[in-house]
Amino acid sequence: MISMLGLIGGLILLTVLVMRGMNLLIVAPLSALFVAVLNGVPIFPQFAAEGEVDFITGYMDGFAGFITSWYLMFLAGAIFGKVMEDSGAAESVSHWIVSKIGMRNAVLAIVLACAVLTYGGVSLFVVAFAVYPMAVSLFKEANLPRRFIPAALAFGSTTFTMTSAGSPEIQNWIPIPYLGTSPYAGWEVSIITAVFMLIFGYWWLMKMIRKAVQKGEHFIERETDNTEVRTHLPHPFLSTIPLLVVLIVSFIFHDSLAQSALILALTSGILATWLLNKKYFRDFWDAVGEGTIGALTAIGNTAAVVGFGGVAKITPAFHTAVDFMTSIPGDPLIGGALAVMVIAGLTGSSSGGQSIALPILGPHYLDMGVNAEALHRTVSMSSGTLDSLPHGGYAVTTIRSIAGETHKDAYPAFGAMTVVVPIVTVVLAVILFSLGIGI
Template identity: 65%
Template sequence: MVLSFVGLIGGLALLVYLTLKGLNLLVVAPLCALFVAVLSGLSIFPQTTEGDAATFLNNYMNSFADFVASWFPMFLLGAIFGKVMGDSGSAQSVSKWVIGKLGIERAVLAIVLACAVLTYGGVSLFVVAFSVYPMAISLFQQANLPRRFIPATLAFGSVTFTMTSAGSPEIQNWIPIEYLDTSPYAGWEVSIIVALFLATTGYWWLKKMIKRAQENGEEFEEREDDPDQSNRELPNPLLSVVPLVIVLLLSFFLHGTLEKSALIVALLGGVVSLYVLNRKYFQDFANALSEGTTGALVAIGNTAAVVGFGGVAQASPAFERSVEAMTNIPGSPLVGGAIAVSVIAGLTGSASGGQVIALPILAPHYLDMGVNPEALHRTIAISSGALDSLPQNGYVVTTIRAICDETHQRAYWAMGALTVVLPLIGAILAIVLFTFGLGI
């Protein structure tokens, strides 16, 4: 068992370290998973074991393949939508309109609000990043802001004050309902306070980090594949924003019946409407489709590689013992639940994974103790969105590397401050407020 713990903790630490170093995740993730498997006593190949016993190859590849099978259509259409927004000039048109209305000094605010609206409207976090990035790169370029802060800006608007808030259609807010018999609006009074705290504090912190970088001489760095900001003719900004609205509305209204498959219809509607409305402004539509497809393959490959690591980690004896220990923490149930879900989310690299693993054990135990289910729902939802955003998290890797073409060394520290540190403080604030009886 000791070796299994060494393998689990060491493998995770090694994955985080190598991710920060910028090594290829399709190589390092399975190697780190193999490290976990060997020290945990798991067989490498299914042919060397009997029955349905866990093996490195089966667990890694099954988790890898399941993720690709579940999410590839959304990744593909999301990447294509982002590319055609840029190639048609629609992203630049919207960004110039925003600059004209809000002012160049509020470029960051515009990106955060765009991400927040799409996320709270039910659009997947990955798709939000693909969709808003073209506008973000244009706004950062016009405002001459250091581009390494784009991933942090996208993530702040998507995974902090919206993803786990009351009423959010994201799965991190819906998973607890099944186990606690609550509603998506559970603990809404505390949720509003925490969301306002995260939004205002996070925006202040993000602006402060960007300002400090500018004072140190950092500016926007031009790249060959950046959107053309010359005097090219741009489409009408209102017609350019229509496809984004279509994605939002279709996702929102179809979510109840099609669930995540609603994104396929929504994104397809966005691509088709964009082509119909602004087809004469495309520079190279075929090339945009090609680049979007390539980007989707890279993004989902990197993410699935990390998911595969989680599949092996969950099969280790140390992980099972860790879950048992985390879900039996003495003291306040809200504190215990928050710690358990957050730590498990960190080990699996997934906020939803942390909830799905912990809640079947936590929920009946804590409900029998008389814990308020709404308080537990909101605390667990908020805390799940903290340690899940460590460097190896699939969304983090996809946003930094595949979408923004940045490195972890340059982009992660600002992103980690806003998506790990800030939500941890938000979870503590929620626990304090619930402890004093607010919303109960």
């Protein structure tokens, strides 16, 4: 009982401290320490019995293991996003989308710009950095409350694109080695759920924004807003080619190189951006440097909560929770979805949650005869739900570091788009797979 209270209490502590604005790199190990103490986990290696895992080892194994597995993908994705931004290619694509759908649909323009960049292989964190300046400009011109910008960025980046079939994002690639699938697993259901998520989420987001406007909320400028307007941009067609290169290269090599195909694809995207848009760069190597720093920030925040998960998973309470989740009666896809949701929620990371859950859950469900493609798509989508609780690395980075908002102002809409909408969609996916669609 105490061990379970420690696990739940540690997660609550992590959430509360993050909501109060504390640094995730500090509060994650502190919260993990709370979990370890209440679960009787030795603090130092010297205090652990033979074969027993201690707090420091458990935390650093999770932290360092995630960085070892995913750093090059984060790095390539962040640099790709930065060179797309520095060359003006990302802005060119965004402006083209705005020109086609009109300023009246400013929020939709932001969502679609994020979606195009995300599905083109740009890291989620970098997409938020790249599109945020355009979002500020559009929200200012449309006089919309800026506290909804994080929700618009996240909705376009982490929902109907991040976990959809064919997406180059790592959330769609992590299940491959565990389930023997491809990034296009369950594509028929994925198309249906992506369309549903886009329509339902956009309708709800606009309803919240209109309600706030009716109450008198409006755009408030800040001294830190970047007012620079670039007039010399590459052609939208040329700007789209690097995105297509990422998708094509990842498609060609995903069977032979598995996850490494994504590193090759993103590197190819960087080279394509440089070759096609050389004359538009402000400073190519400066963009590479900024991308590197962005990658370290993004993977550091994520690894911090994976370290929390690394401590959580060595506790008796965690094993009790996993045993309960994997023994849920009924459709195994429901049990798998719930298990990944909870573990991703405990770790505060979709990618970290999958990395912890799949080695345990993958063999279990495959031995039960669960369709691997259905499990891949369900697990991928499920990981993108409770990972976006207030303590999640992406939530903290987007709301606080990028948009400069508080959780109190921005998280209600952010959580609606990144937690509630995906959960409803996971339910739809399980129903469709249960009806035999796509399997």
